[in-house]
Amino acid sequence: AQSVSQHNHHVILSEAASLELGCNYSYGGTVNLFWYVQYPGQHLQLLLKYFSGDPLVKGIKGFEAEFIKSKFSFNLRKPSVQWSDTAEYFCAVIRTGGGNKLTFGTGTQLKVEL
Amino acid sequence: DGGITQSPKYLFRKEGQNVTLSCEQNLNHDAMYWYRQDPGQGLRLIYYSQIVNDFQKGDIAEGYSVSREKKESFPLTVTSAQKNPTAFYLCASSATGEIQYFGAGTRLSVL
Secondary structure: OOOOOOOOEEEEEOOOOOEOOOOOOOOOOEEEEEEEEEEEOOEEEEEEEEEOOOEEOHHHHEEEEEEEEHOEEEEEEEOOOOOHHHHHHHEEEEEOOOOEEEEOOOOOEEEOOO | OOEEEEEEEEEEEEEOEEEEEEEOOOOOOOOOEEEEOOOOEEEEEEEEEEEEEEEEEEEOOOEEEEOOEEEEEOOOHHHHHHHOOOOEEEEEOOOOOOOOOOOOOOEEEEO
């Protein structure tokens, strides 16, 4: 079965620190990849996505992610975090031809301290 | 105001009771989904529907039921067979093969 692993469950950073959240998936075929974010008390919303093309994708609020096919990874990065980035981050994968079923990772709770 | 509306925001269930969570979308999306979110477990797919009058089980369908009689609506019933219903329930919709958009969620607790 397809699975998505997020290795960091809780991350605490100071403002202006760099961020990298790991995401690995298990499916060997063609996939579409997503990062969603859930700010406290808000809807789950899309941060960025990869369908095809340039493996380095840029999303909202200065986030980016790199798809490395050989490593089955789609790590999320931000060079300098802000207090407002405090949220839970979810990596998700759709196997193309898999009926648009999203498989989510377990999430990473990020806390940014002033 | 386009989007996905889930109601109620909070719901309490008594032992042996069935409860129904509402999900309505006005985005003209064909596909709709129900997820369950538990701390430390991410989101898990309960049921999904890619077209009206059709739906499929997700990874944790036991104890739940759905219907899709209208394109805009995809209600989820948590039956008495679901022994651990306390969770945050999220509904989503998408155009076929496209990004899923999520509602604000319903938090279900057992009395």
